Amino acid sequence: MTNKKLISIVLGVMCFALTVAICIQVRSVQNSTTVSQSYEESNLRAEVLRYQERYENILKDIEDLNDEINKQIDEATQENSNLEDAQSQIKEGNMIIGTTDVSGPGVIITLDDSTTDPTTVFNPNDLLLHDLDILSVVNELKNTGAEAISINDQRLVTTSSIQCGGAIININGQRVGAPFEIKAIGLPENLSNLERPGGYLDDLREKYQMQVKLEKSNNITIPRYSGVITFEHAKTVE
């Protein structure tokens, strides 16, 4: 008799737990993905995918062309030593512009939203990282002499902007989400100055309980910018 009761109770509790779990699950799924997969939407999605592929392909083609052109320049400079200087300027220039993969010593900063329970604070927005936080950290890195910077492997070039788009951030038109991994090449001792007391990282950590980590490294690799930089309006004047 007691055995039966025990089994009933155990089963009852299990059923209850499962029901609760299912309810939570259904609700969270409703919140995120029950947007109706209309015909139009799936068409759009296919179109986006198609363009993404075309775009990636042409970027690859451009990369190949650039490599080929560089080879031609190399050959040309071998025959004409006057061009050596121009060639090294082009190479160094492309590193700074961000159109080549680069490596060197530097720091890796990892930023993530606060783990504080959102129900315990007045404004839950304070617990999230914003575009301005990223922008400020990037600005401080440049201030301490960063030569190349990437955010979640998106290389920052002179035309890059950092823009908030809800829970995600847009960089170079690419959507990236937390955690943010910011890599910078430069003198690690200078770059790690970002951790100074009262600095921006310190504030993020102490005032807003964000998850902040800064690591020095002797070998950081930053990929090239994955798009194309051309100026349509700005023209050189003598």
Added chain:
Amino acid sequence: MKKKGKITVTITIGIAVLALSTVMFMQFKLVNETDITSIENMREEELRTELANLKEQYDVANEQYEQQKQTLEQYQQQEKSDEETSKLVQDELDNVNLLLGKTNVEGEGVTITLRDKESEDGEFLIITSDILNILVNYLKLAGAEAISINDERIINTSDIATINETLILVNQQRIIGPYVVKAIGDKTYLESTLVARGGYVDTLQRQGYDVSIESSDKVEIPQYNKDITVKYMQQN
């Protein structure tokens, strides 16, 4: 016999519950790991924006592709003289210098002037380095190709710093108000995104700041006036 049946039922139910729980946990993990940046989870509006962006990026890339193809063909032409090769390399270098910010440039764009101000009720509305930094970011977002603040050219490694919230340094050079921010790009787009309701110039003006914007067919921006050197990074 009766007891045996009971045990079977219990075991069956137990297994069913276990299986269900496992599925639930897997499901939870899945929802947790769903990548909000992937296109599978975009809604119609986001998809449209994404598509428009991609199309634009593709067009730019395509143009670049054609251009590079031509350059390559010029290199590959047989029997080219040293002079012709030099010219091709020089063209390449000129383009690199343009993108770096090592040349004086001009083109259509906007000029934004910001001034410190004391409001009627005695409140000081000071232009900070943060304001300039955010403004530069918005200008880049609106497609600015070249930017300067009080003729200090903003290049890829430029910073806008502050000392004690009173001095502002751009490229480690001290600048003082009024702050004149120039940007070259599509002047209509640059101006309209900044002055539209919620645009950054509009926002600053609503907060009482002294900010004005002017678009023009010819904005002149000077070159970065220091050496741009690489010490720590090397090409892979």
